[in-house]
Amino acid sequence: MLEDKNQQKTPLADLGEFGLIKHITQPFRLSHKSTIKGVGDDSAVLESSENQTLISTDLLVEGVHFDLSYMPLKHLGYKSVMVNLSDLFAMNGEAEQITVSIAVSNRFTLEAIEELYAGIRLACETYNVDLIGGDTSSSTKGILISVTAIGKVSKEDVVYRNGAKETDLIVVSGDLGAAYLGLQVLEREKEVFKINPNNQPDLDNYTYLIERQLKPEARKDIRPLLKELNTKPTAMIDISDGLSSEIMHICSQSNVGCKIYEDKIPLDPQVISACEEFDLDSTMVALSGGEDYELLFTVPVADFEKIKANPHLSVIGHITDKSAGLNLVTRAGQELELKAQGWNALVNE
Ligand code: ADP
Ligand code: MG
Secondary structure (H helix, E strand, C coil): CCCCCCCCCCEHHHCHHHHHHHHHHCCCCCCCCCEEECECECCCEECCCCCEEEEEEEEEEECCCECCCCCCHHHHHHHHHHHHHHHHHCCCCEEEEEEEEEEECCCCEHHHHHHHHHHHHHHHHHHCCEEEEEEEEECCCCEEEEEEEEEEECCCCCCCCCCCCCCCEEEEECCCCHHHHHHHHHHHHHHHHHHCCCCCCCCHHHHHHHHHHHCCCCCCCHHHHHHHCCCCCCEEEECCCCHHHHHHHHHHHHCCEEEEEHHHCCCCHHHHHHHHHHCCCHHHHHHHCCCCCCEEEEECHHHHHHHCCCCCEEEEEEEECHHHCEEEECCCCCEEECCCCCCHHHHCC
16 A cells, blocks of 8 residues: 655656557567457457357446456556456357557556556466457556457357256355455545554455455366266356345346245355454345356256366255245345345445
């Protein structure tokens, strides 16, 4: 949070637009056969395969989607890529290329943009995707970043939101709620910092939560895992807005209902203890928290044996007839109707 005022910073104006583009894109290496031409011409050139092409875009705006007082630029770069890769993985596809467009105000220096691109590069290297282009502009206020991810999936493998069938099992990867609580911890520290900038926060009890908020990982591993287990989802979506909102998308598009069991929702121990501390209901946080970037999918009930003992997967319920509605079965056995609410619902409580 503290800036080193003694460090030399380079105004972006010193490089000019073309100098900046060259400087930030030069360290990137291309690794996909399908990338014929990356940065440097009027358009990138991709070789199309027999597979179907996946394209997904997100726009992240300072002050709306992130707060730089606790989001380091390197993490912002990494996360902006993850958000998009997650969408391709949710189609049961693979990611190959990204484009990155930024608009920055004159408050940002070359060193700041280098940090942002260091995060983008780390994501590209870790997930084996090529940066093939983008656009660079100035903004009157703050920073905007838009990433487009391009990938592929075969006709046989593609999974939409609309294929869930009655009796299918509802499965979630990893655990839920941590990213939202990470945000709560960071917001709290920001307030403390405003009052006492010398306070050294002790964040040891929240490491997992903060990591999930600042450095989420898209679930690239789920597609090969399901292949290995010899099962294929009937419907799938990534969890960006919270379990409740995502299951509603699957159910409405598949024309079905669902039953989710509260005691089956996977929670990390740090989530449970932070919920006690913040006086939040952990189920509520998992349902409405968002930004977990886990995958939520349905599989035929006959595949239960294949996934039941897998440490990466939790069966949290099943699909029902549409007329039964969308329900949460509480630990006490009571059935509650699932409400449509993204993470904003928590903030307004
Ligand atoms: P044009 O005038 O045709 O839009 P630009 O000068 O904006 O071209 O971009 C030159 C090259 O640099 C193009 O290949 C473009 O895709 C790439 N590029 C521009 N901005 C970025 C960026 N922020 N990140 C990655 N690549 C970029
Ligand atoms: Mg341009």
